[in-house]
Amino acid sequence: MMGRNQTDALAGVAQVAVSRGRLYRSWRRFCRNRAAMAGLLVVGVLVLAAIFAPLVAPSDPSAQDLMRQDMLPDWDLPFGADQLGRDILSRVIYGSRVAFEIGTASIGIAVVIGLAIGITAGYLGGWVDEVLMRTMDVLLAFPYLLLAIAIVAMIGPGLVNTIIAISVWLIPTYARLCRGVVLTARQSTFVEAARSFGARSPAIMWRHLLPSCFTPIFVQITLDFARAILMEAGLSFLGYGVQPPTASWGSMIAEGRNELLVAPHIATIPGLVITVAVLSLNLFGDGLREALDPRSD
């Protein structure tokens, strides 16, 4: 006859096997989703272009050449040149650097702060929960874009300030997401067990509640990356983002706007690039969500 400890250990092993199997099945489901795979591929290419921009870009993104002002795309300049004769392809590549830098940093900040707020609110409950969540409600009561614009308008434009503005805008999403997960997880047996062993609140939050938030957060991050890129483009289009001469997709569109009559490609190309980047991130995120959905098992 098996002792109780042995049975428990076996149950634990079975648990791990099941969860590994689930992850494996999720991965298989994801691979079968061609759109999601294509999204992942494009995102991968863009990330590599952003990281290795100085190696990939054919020329200096700020180098002006008035001989080729407003030049249309041709063999030498696949994306053409802008109103100052700068190579648009190189500017787009360097722009991806700005987009991914801002996306990564702002989402990183938002996830850390949002996790902390959500787990604390969900675990402690009571007035702490009330105060934190009502504060999140206030942030959510600002319509899309307005909060970020208001923040950047006050603290001034620039890379760091754009990151701050976008992360403040994203924090409530993560706080609410984690709070929901924690509220469910708090009732579960493993948290009760940990508490009965005498584990203290911070330890329970860190070791047991934090991991339950990972799957939903992972999906949210990919979709928010798309939102952050659109937001960055919007802010820099309005002139509140990264300042010239640094290339950013949004400000490239703003500059190209004045040349629409003579050289429509200047405004068109960066917009297409944004669309492709955001579409790929959305496809990837959607595929991930479907693949990780336990209901499709």
Place this chain on the structure above:
Amino acid sequence: MRRYVVRRVLLSVPVVLGVVFAVALIVRLTPGDPAIVLLGQGATPDAVAALHRELGLNQSVIVQFLHYLGNAVELDLGRSYRSNERVTDIIATALPNTLLLTGAGLGISLTIGLPMGIASAIWRNTGLDHSLTGISLLGLSMPVFWTGIIMQWLFSFELGWLPTAGIGSWRHLVMPALAVGSYTAANFVRMVRATVIEVMREDFVRTARAKGLRPGGVLHHVLRNATIPLVTTLGLQVGLLLGGSILTETVFAWPGIGLQMIQAINGRDLVLIQGLVLVTALLFVGANLIVDISYVFLDPRIER
């Protein structure tokens, strides 16, 4: 029912107060002295101090907040630093334009989004569904301001069908409304699809099918039960529409709240910014309040 409505209204008060306070705080934390902005760099310290007293800037942020709140209740949001116009007057001129634009955008979003989303859910995983969700995802991935610029280029510069920018006839409204509406429509398609699919998974739908109800009848039941989550999404769309209209108004020089906001920000007109943010947040909170209250009429079970 009256208790429910009153409760909902009261619950949104702290949120609005929070927004006003947040804006007051942001304005207060802004570097740069508004008095110097008004008087110019060469102002004497006495003049600056006098203006501080006049604008109430020498008081603590709490006092300023309460003062602002007290005046706001009497519909006094102060005067613009730049033009010295009453902020309420500026809002009164700009607000109808923004409401027209967002209203038209919402209309477009509904007429495109609702049928597309329902069709997508009914014929799930067919070619139709894939192309509809594909189109909507594409729509969601295009920056609103860029769609606007491309339309300007195509329909005004190249084809000459529509006026480039400004306000006047219905033809001025077409492109801005399409720019705002297409983005929210794309979002709406996805929401409608997800909601309808969710409802179609429920037991009562299986029962309805099992008892031999014709597909049209089943759909009726499904849509009736999908109304509440759909109305909720509609409330959230208003936020997207309002935000999108800031960019769209800038592209099309549409004289609404968004354009005023951008001009106020560029001119560091803090009182005006404060008023405009307040009115936009009120619109958003108000729209969601209406959504909450409409539940009572949509679902008789919410009576308490």
